[in-house]
Amino acid sequence: MHKLFHGHGGRTHTPSHVNKPLPEPLVDPDEGKTPIGELVIVPIQGRDLPNRERFGKQDPFILFKLGNVSKRSSTDVRGGQRPRWKDDQININMYESDAKDATSLYVTCLDEDHQKNDFIGNCVVNLAKVLDYGEHDGKLHPLFISGIACDGNTTIITSSWLC
Numbered sequence: 001m002h003k004l005f006h007g008h009g010g011r012t013h014t015p016s017h018v019n020k021p022l023p024e025p026l027v028d029p030d031e032g033k034t035p036i037g038e039l040v041i042v043p044i045q046g047r048d049l050p051n052r053e054r055f056g057k058q059d060p061f062i063l064f065k066l067g068n069v070s071k072r073s074s075t076d077v078r079g080g081q082r083p084r085w086k087d088d089q090i091n092i093n094m095y096e097s098d099a100k101d102a103t104s105l106y107v108t109c110l111d112e113d114h115q116k117n118d119f120i121g122n123c124v125v126n127l128a129k130v131l132d133y134g135e136h137d138g139k140l141h142p143l144f145i146s147g148i149a150c151d152g153n154t155t156i157i158t159s160s161w162l163c
Contacts, residue, residue, distance in 0.1 A: 033095040037162040039066065039105075039130065041090040043073045044158060046109060049081045050145070052118040058111040060120060065106040066092050066127075075112045094162065103127050107158070109143060121145050125158070134162050 043062050052058050057080035062073040071090045076083035105125040111118040121143030141158065
């Protein structure tokens, strides 16, 4: 039983923290789903990326989005227009119920800045081969800005597989 405290005037009261409701238990959104594997994405490098810096070199990183899951690579500090992501590996759990809706991996390349990250380019990776055959190795993905292909050989190279 909770202790009652004597307040002003000799009346008893219960401290406010005693009657606070308990927080809701954490619910795993993937609970009950049938896993089909883990999508492993390895960003390798960018080639001839558009430069978003006026002075110095840009600091590129990649944002990956599959369904409602978003994950990011590390930042290649001063990677400029030819970044390399060493030892990066992005893992996303795949479930049977999500597989038919998760055939496109959205890839966005950004320049990390203190104030606001600058958009470099984006592309969509078709995961049909990964889902059918288990891997999609060393593929070049051309980057686009507002739906228009960037100049030159502007690409992001990734490897991905399902395990």
